[in-house]
Amino acid sequence: MSAISALTDRTAVEDALAEFDRIGRFAFLERYGFGEAKEYFLVTETGNYDSKAVFAAAYERQYGTRLTSADFSGGKQGAGRWLSDLGYTIEGMDSKEERLTFDSFEAALNAFHLAVENINAARDFVSNREFVSFYLPPSRQYIAMVPRGGSRPTAWINKGYVWFKNDDGTQDGIAFPYNKLRDGGRNSRQRRREEAERRICPTPGCGMVLPPNGICDYC
Structure with missing residues (x-):
């Protein structure tokens, strides 16, 4: 290393x-x-x-x-x-949790606590595919789904979307009805970043955070 x-x-x-x-x-x-x-x-x-x-x-x-x-x-x-x-x-830095494994999607769904608005879309996705095992990782951040005859997951349900691998190895995603990324979460992070950058002193080489009055204490 x-x-x-x-x-x-x-x-x-x-x-x-x-x-x-x-x-x-x-x-x-x-x-x-x-x-x-x-x-x-x-x-x-x-x-x-x-x-x-x-x-x-x-x-x-x-x-x-x-x-x-x-x-x-x-x-x-x-x-x-x-x-x-x-x-x-x-x-996960202090996590003592273990992986949770389920034989049914409904059991995994109950443990995952997906938003109510997204439950039907998640069920529709699973009903059209042949998964035989489901698990939540220690972080509890998604449901991994293992297909019949497989040993590794090929689809993952997250809070606002599902990612899955196609038979040809390509990958696709489907956004659920309630999806923070689609509904502006990324834009809010970008706005906060731009606001933070506007609070930095514009004097070359300074880089200090401006106080509320907008006047740098060092320049």
């Missing part, structure tokens, strides 16, 4: 999260060469993000270096801790 520099640029993380939202989870993971997170997720009001992949994407933005999974660890000793140090909430 190679030594890597500290990640210090929150803008790089925000840009990585925006890309995640724009292209979708599985396309994002494929682009950066990471598998699905099992335990550690970066949590915002717009969703839950695979922390190790987000860290790698942000690191590439800050330093121009493409990381692989072998270059650093996740969780408490790696990506989770570094992102937490930047002020992000990382679910």
